[in-house]
Every structure is written in C-alpha cells, then in structure tokens.
Amino acid sequence: MNQIPRPALLLGLAGLIPFLWSALTELSPQTGDWAAGVLGPRFVGPYVGLAYGMVILSFMSGVLWGFSTRLSGREAATGYALSVIPALWAFFFVGGGPTSAAIYLAAGFAGLLALDWTFWTQGLAPGWWMRLRVLLTSVVLACLAVTIFL
Structure with a gap:
C-alpha cells in the first residue's frame, strides 16, 4: 500500500501549521505584529517554529520507538537507541539564538528523515511512510530556511 491514508495525510499537513505560521509571521511583519x-x-x-520543532522531533522519537517494538533482541536494542536520537538532538543542540537553533533543528529534521528511511527499508514503517515524511520534511525545512536566511 503506497497511497498515504487520508487521515495520516490530513493530520500530517495540519501538523505543519505552526511551521507555516512561523514563516508567515517572519515574512510579514504586519502579521507578526498583529499576532x-x-x-x-x-x-x-x-x-513558535523552533519550540514546535523541538516538540515534533521528540514526538517522532516516539514514533520510531513504536516501530522498534516490531524487532527483537539486538536489533530491537539498536532500533530503540536510534529512536531516541531526534529527542536528544533537540534537547542538547537546539538552543541559542534563532538562527543557530534553526540550523540545528533543520539538521535534526534531515537526520530524522534518514532514520525514517532506515526504519522504512527494514519494513518497520508502512509502505507509504516515506512519501509522507519527504513531503512533511520538505515543508518543515523550507519554513526553517526562513529563520536561517532571513
């Protein structure tokens, strides 16, 4: 099954709202002042984008942890260890000023995409997983680019 289930797609897209709002309020000072x-x-x-991004990296650690439950033994231990990387990345590296925080957050999301691919190629994630993750990650990175380059 390669088609993204409608609820997963809609909820995933809804999860982009804080990132999009962050970029909009940076690009439009009038909207930012009003908000x-x-x-x-x-x-x-x-x-808003940086705080929410840290939450989402932590959430995605939980998703990867769930995928790891399909493994056993040494492979499960490796899966669990890999699954905590996004949350620990957010905790240890995302801080400082907005530009450096956005750079580290963007790196975290790029790394998360690599972990998504790793779990997906092992058959632990649904067949449609990478289609959804590439779409969502692309938008997140574009929104973070506003903070990085503005």
Whole structure:
C-alpha cells in the first residue's frame, strides 16, 4: 500500500501549521505584529517554529520507538537507541539564538528523515511512510530556511 491514508495525510499537513505560521509571521511583519498583540510574542516569528520543532522531533522519537517494538533482541536494542536520537538532538543542540537553533533543528529534521528511511527499508514503517515524511520534511525545512536566511 503506497497511497498515504487520508487521515495520516490530513493530520500530517495540519501538523505543519505552526511551521507555516512561523514563516508567515517572519515574512510579514504586519502579521507578526498583529499576532504578537493578540497571541503573545511566543506564538510568532521563529519562536513558535523552533519550540514546535523541538516538540515534533521528540514526538517522532516516539514514533520510531513504536516501530522498534516490531524487532527483537539486538536489533530491537539498536532500533530503540536510534529512536531516541531526534529527542536528544533537540534537547542538547537546539538552543541559542534563532538562527543557530534553526540550523540545528533543520539538521535534526534531515537526520530524522534518514532514520525514517532506515526504519522504512527494514519494513518497520508502512509502505507509504516515506512519501509522507519527504513531503512533511520538505515543508518543515523550507519554513526553517526562513529563520536561517532571513
């Protein structure tokens, strides 16, 4: 089954909203100013994208952990060890100013895509997994690029 199930696609796309909002409020100062007044400063600009990105890297660690439950023995131990890398990456490396945090976060998402591919090639993820992950990761990286290069 290579077609992405509709609920997975829709929820995955919905999960992009904070990244897209972050990029929009950086690219449009008027929108950012309005949103800061209504929502508060942590819900605009790079702050919302960086905070949410750390949450998503941690969430994806849990997804990979779930895939690892299909393994046993030494392979399971390796899968579990690999699955915690995105969360630990976010914890240890994503910090400092917005530009450096966005660079490390982008690297974390690129690394996560490599882990997704590893689990997928082992048959631990659904057949449609990489189609979804490449789509979502591409948008996330584009949004983070706004913070990195703006």
